[in-house]
Amino acid sequence: MENPFGAGLTMQLTGSGPAPMLRRSNRGQSMNQRVAVVTGGVGGLGASICRALADAGRTVVATDLAHRGDAIEAFLDDRNGRDMHFEPMDVSRFEDCADTLSRIAESRGPIDILVNAAGITRDASLRKMSVEQWRSVLSVDLESVFNTCRQVIEPMMQRGFGRIVNISSVNAQTGQFGQTNYAAAKAGMHGFTMSLAREAARKGVTVNSVSPGYVDTEMTRAIRHDIRAQIIESIPVGRIGMPDDIARVVRFLCEDDADYITGANVPVNGGMFMSF
Numbered sequence: 001m002e003n004p005f006g007a008g009l010t011m012q013l014t015g016s017g018p019a020p021m022l023r024r025s026n027r028g029q030s031m032n033q034r035v036a037v038v039t040g041g042v043g044g045l046g047a048s049i050c051r052a053l054a055d056a057g058r059t060v061v062a063t064d065l066a067h068r069g070d071a072i073e074a075f076l077d078d079r080n081g082r083d084m085h086f087e088p089m090d091v092s093r094f095e096d097c098a099d100t101l102s103r104i105a106e107s108r109g110p111i112d113i114l115v116n117a118a119g120i121t122r123d124a125s126l127r128k129m130s131v132e133q134w135r136s137v138l139s140v141d142l143e144s145v146f147n148t149c150r151q152v153i154e155p156m157m158q159r160g161f162g163r164i165v166n167i168s169s170v171n172a173q174t175g176q177f178g179q180t181n182y183a184a185a186k187a188g189m190h191g192f193t194m195s196l197a198r199e200a201a202r203k204g205v206t207v208n209s210v211s212p213g214y215v216d217t218e219m220t221r222a223i224r225h226d227i228r229a230q231i232i233e234s235i236p237v238g239r240i241g242m243p244d245d246i247a248r249v250v251r252f253l254c255e256d257d258a259d260y261i262t263g264a265n266v267p268v269n270g271g272m273f274m275s276f
């Protein structure tokens with residue numbers, strides 16, 4: 001197979017699972033790093049996850065909708081020398097995911113880490129919910145996870161290493177007024193996560209979900225002001241979550257030595273939903 005990094009980049013390191021290849025950074029320096037793809041990567045949560053993974057030495061490719069011009073520009077401006085890149089990709093379209101993810105693998109190297117952080121809300125009580133509101137949320141929040149994982153799972157299993165993290169929600173565990181679509185999609189993600197975790201467990205690939213509570217992003221800023229204030233008031237730790245609260249957990253699950261955690265859901269919700 002052709003080495004997408006050119007000649008001389010073949011060194012392997014020791015560690016759990018096959019080590020990442022010695023790769024060349026975009027500044028020509030050699031570095032050992034794995035390739036991570038983060039969908040919804042220029043959003044509030046996604047960008048924070050990208051920075052956390054890049055700070056841990058990964059080459060990170062954020063994907064998001066091409067028309068999010070301002071967010072993409074802000075993401076690229078905020079790199080501060082981190083090895084972070086952007087590729088347009090619509091997670092609700094299978095063919096687009098196939099093309100984009102294979103292009104990323106060709107240009108940057110095999111995808112070792114996939115974080116599914118793309119998500120939308122179209123809140124409405126069921127009695128008012130349109131078919132479009134239902135379908136768009138199921139498509140972007142749940143079908144997307146099939147669309148992306150389907151592309152990377154086989155190569156990860158063949159190489160004997162992979163980390164997949166699906167970003168779900170506390171509302172998948174509790175339900176929420178106005179979110180039958182979102183809660184159904186995010187709860188569906190857990191069944192997907194556990195099933196794929198079983199399929200990949202013997203091949204060095206872990207599959208987990210992280211369930212954030214209410215995090216300070218555009219998504220939660222769109223909630224009606226009084227309802228949002230009421231929700232924040234109910235959070236046991238007494239504050240809304242910050243994107244970095246979530247990113248730190250994702251980074252941990254993506255470490256090489258987090259290899260005995262799979263099929264798990266990690267709640268990061270400030271105590272909003274406590275369970276065993």
Ligand code: CAA
Pocket residue numbers: 121123124125127128168169170171176177178179182212213214215219220223224227
């Ligand atoms: N809880 C209880 N009752 C509610 C309610 C709520 N959250 N929202 C509305 N109601 C009540 C109203 O008081 C009203 O009661 P009456 O008929 O007795 O007057 C009735 O329900 C109105 O029902 P509607 O179907 O007309 O609802 P609405 O259109 O007024 O409001 C809604 C629907 C805009 C979705 C609103 O419920 C809402 O904003 N809910 C919160 C949604 C939310 O938390 N979204 C999270 C987005 S962020 C995210 O999802 C990230 C994450 O992972 C956590």
